[in-house]
Amino acid sequence: MQNIRHDLRLSETVSPFGVGAIVDVLGESLIAPDTSWWDRRTSPEISCDRLVAQLGPGVLKQAPTHAGPAGKDTPSLLYWRFPAWRFCERCSKLSKLTGIEKGKFRNSCDCGGALVPMRYVAVCKTGSHIQDVPWFKWSHRGSDKGVTEEVRFCRAYTELRFVRSSKRGEGLASLRVECGKCKRSRPLSELVGVDSLIRDGIRCDGRQPWEPEGPTTQTCEAPLVAVQRGANGNYIAERVSALDIPEERPRSLQIIEQVRSHDLFTRLIDDNGGPKSEQIAGWIAEELNTETEQVLEAAFASSDEPGSPVHKLKDGEWAAFVKKMERRRDLTQGNFVVDGWTRDDYSHRNGGIHAVLSGVGQVRRVREVRALKGFRRHSPDADFIRADLDRDPKHRPVYPALELFGEGIFLQFDEAVLAQWEAQHSVRARAGILAERRSQSEWANRLDVPEPRFVALHTVAHLLVRRLAFASGYSSAALQERIYANSDRPDKTAGILIYTAAGDAQGTLGGLVRLGDPRHLFPLLLAALDDADVCSNDPVCIESDRQGASQLNLSACHGCALISETSCETGNRLLDRQLVLGGSEVPGLLEDILKAVRMPVL
Known part of the structure; x- marks a missing residue:
């Protein structure tokens, strides 16, 4: 363990460098242990009852922070070096030992060369475990042809070298691990093959890198695969967020x-x-x-009987927004301030939009709390690893959390218009394509049900985010979406919240809420629809119904509807321009609005 201090942004302790994630800092590769390793005294607690109710019993904790240069006594988080195996850029020596110079740890070889983390690690397919590739063991295994008696009994642990040679081929074939004593040499191309680690007798340790070996370690029979340490599948975080609003009953x-x-x-x-x-x-x-x-x-309803499921977070948020919209001008103080505009305020503007939008809200202040529940590795259907691995039953689980303050725009759509539109057979059939693919995917059941209203409003949110990025002063990645679109709940929802919530300067600058005034918002919305009507990838995009991850997008691509994945609730999935602007066989929700604007005045 090295007593070396590095700086991370506070938001990065939840995403993308939260518990279980690999962090590359100044040439070093580190991994974040679970919250049982946190110093609870220096980690401030965050209050958000709505979010704790969704996560389960536990407490929300924010990572310790500091102002100015990090000193010796500055509160900090512990990170473990991973992978432990490194090679020297100068002499190519491969080892997992850390040198000490004048009583301090150093990240350099005895020859003076810098130590570089190995590119590949081993990940468990279904257990969500990760570990170092045992390079000495791996390099002395393989085909029987190369494994002589000298190789089999070699114990020269300090003689490994990681070498590059174009004479051996290209790509991974040119990268080899060699033993200086027995002269055994294997290319990395033999590491990444199907079941290569299984054939070499390398098994899963059944733990995370920061967990010590002991009697509590459970055996894991799942096969290991060698992957690059920076691969996206190595860390699939599960985060939950909630808006801090006065809880309203639907x-x-x-x-x-x-x-x-x-x-x-x-x-x-x-x-x-x-x-x-x-x-x-x-x-x-x-x-x-x-x-x-x-x-x-x-x-005769049974929704409030004992034992019934707790209503989703969004139900309370929707009820709170609707109540704020009814009050019009919001003179309250606190973390949830919304000025509402009704249809009567803007019915004379931009003909057609007032028929679809029943209300617009300028969210002048909103507080969001984000928490990391846990993570998975390799695939979304692998075992779930909690953010707190403390097995003491007396200990309350700690979730890494972050509170953010921002502003936003809320759009409330007319329920009668939506219901009439989505009752059409062609509309339901179009959305049914995504619903069928979602049901066939092993992991997509975590996404919202792609009923017509959800797909349409979700796509509108993306189109508006792309346009707001030009006019608001915020970057596209700084804007977030929250979709309220569900017809199966007792209280049907049909709305969009686009907001910014950040822990740094991009918090409440006023550039977004100013555009929530219908005088500015409606022209932006029309411009967003006009932008999406023709995609740079058309006609391929508009005629496609198999785009995105697991083909969970229809007519939507990077040229028209996709935004930063960190801004989207569903990771840029469940989108379709045709359900918004119409197509050859399906009427769009806002198709008539764009036609009315483009119609020449006689």
Whole structure:
């Protein structure tokens, strides 16, 4: 272990260099251990009850920070060197020993050359484990032809060399590990073959690099594969975020409470769906200013019975936004300030948009809390590794977290317009393509259900982010999306939140919320639709229905609809321009708006 200090941005401790991730810093390769190794005294706690309820019992902790140069007593996080095997740039010596000079650790060879981490590591296919490639063992294994008695009994652990020679071929064939004593030599091309480590008898250690070997280590029978240490599949993080908003009960739950507290509720239940039920429900509906069908559903609903699933985070957020929109000008103080514009405020502007948008919100201040729940390796269906591996049952799990402050724009779409549009057979068939592919994928079930409204609003959000990046002063990667589009919930949602939340200077500069004024927003939205109407990759893009990872995009590519993956909730998946702007066989949600704007005035 080396007492060397390096600086990371605070946000990087959650993503992309959170627990279990490999970090390259100034020529060194490090890995972040789980939070049981954190100094709990120097890690400030973050409060967000809504997020803790989603993660489960535990506590949110922020990594310790410092201002100015890092000193000896500065609070810090521990990182382990990984991979431990390194080679010298000058003499090519391969080892995992760390030299000491004048009582201090150094990252250089005895010859004075810099030590470079080995490019390849071994990852477990299904157990989410990662370990060093045992280079000495690997280099002395292989085909029986090259494994002589001298090679088999060689113990010259300090004689390994990592050499490059174009005489041996190109690519990995030119990179070899050689033993100076027994002269055994193997190219890296033999390392990356199918089941190569299995044939060499190299097994998974069943642990993470920072975990000590011991009786608690569980055996892992999953096969190992050799991969480059910087490969994306080595670290698949699972992060959860929540907006810090006043928790509001959805409209459906409010109706249930009002119905069940009504004086006639007992008579309605006693009739149990009999001939008088509809009449009694009508009396209740008249007093509560609602529909008879809603009263009957509320009376016999079971969503609030003990043991029912907790409503998703977005349900409470949607209810809070809707309430803020009703109040128009927001004079409150706190971390959730939204000024609302209704259809009456902008119906005279940009003909057509007011028919689709029922409200626009300028989110002047919002607080977001992000937490790292855990990670997987190699594939999304591998075993899940928690961010806290402490096995003490008395210890509350600690989740690395980060609180961010920002601003944004909220768009509320008209539910009646959406319902009428998505009821069309061609629209449902188009979205059904993505739904079928999602159901066939082993990992895509973690994504939102691609019903028509979700795909359309998700694509609109991407188009608007691309346009806002030019006008707001924020970079595209600094903008985030949050899609509220679900017709299967008791309270149907249909909205988009585009916001920025950052821990540095790009926090609340005002450039985004200013554009939330309909005078500025509607021209930007029309320009975004106009940009997407013709893609630089057309006609290939518009005619394609097999794009993106696992073919989970239809007509959407980098030329028209894709944005930074860190800005998208679904990693640039479940997008389709045709459901927004229309196609040869499918009507688009906003197709008529663009046509009306382009229609010449007579």
